Amino acid sequence: MRRTLFAFALLAAGAAQAATVSVYTNLATWQAAVASPVQTQDFTSYPLGTDLTGVAVLPGVTLSSNLGPVEVFSADTEAVAFGPARQVGNAYYEAQYALPFRAVALDITAFESIPGDGTTAVDNGLLTFLFSDGSSYDLAVAGGSGANIFVGIVADLAVTSLRWNEAHEASGGNEETGLDNLRVALRGNGNTVPLPGTLPLVALALGLLPLARRRR
Secondary structure (H helix, E strand, C coil): CCCCCCCCCCCCCCCHHHHHCCEEHHHHHHHHCCCCCCCEEECCCCCCCCCCECCCCCEEEEEEEECCCCEEEEECCECCCCCCCHHHCCCCEEEECCCCCCEEEEEEECCCCCCCCCCCCCCCCEEEEEEHHHHHHHEEEEEEEEEEEEEEECCCCCCEEEEEECCCCCCECCCEEEEEEEEEEECCCCCCCCCCHHHHHHHHHHCCCCEEEEEC
């Protein structure tokens, strides 16, 4: 299976306060960093075709999409939406977090990027996290073989929402993806989630090339 590449480039906006974020592309490493109980939603308890839009799939967590209803789809019971926005290249999913989760994670499903195949992604998707202080953090996510791509973060501020903007195919439409295995945790030991190490060290340890953007 081809390795998925993430790149994280840090751009802080002036002297404005912004969330401190550590990024993980491995579930076990993220869970170790969280150091507190994790709640997971894999959608297996929902019948196929269930409309999840606005449903609390985890305590305080709801999903939506500009494509239309977010539904439980396929034998893998992932959350997928279909609609015309994908054809014009501006498809996205959103998750809203009403509780002060400082650690969140998800799998991006069915994200293919095969060199020379214009019916798969020809650019990166964009995953944006919003925080309780109004700041945001962007991650460019590259596609792969279609296997699930894990992305998790641990921050010093509560996450209020995330948006997944799908990558584009050569036609200009979006590469079709879904979401699965949503994970959340309130905090680590004490009152804050621990932030072990720095982003460059995490990237080096995982053999990744840094490329992300944080803004206010």
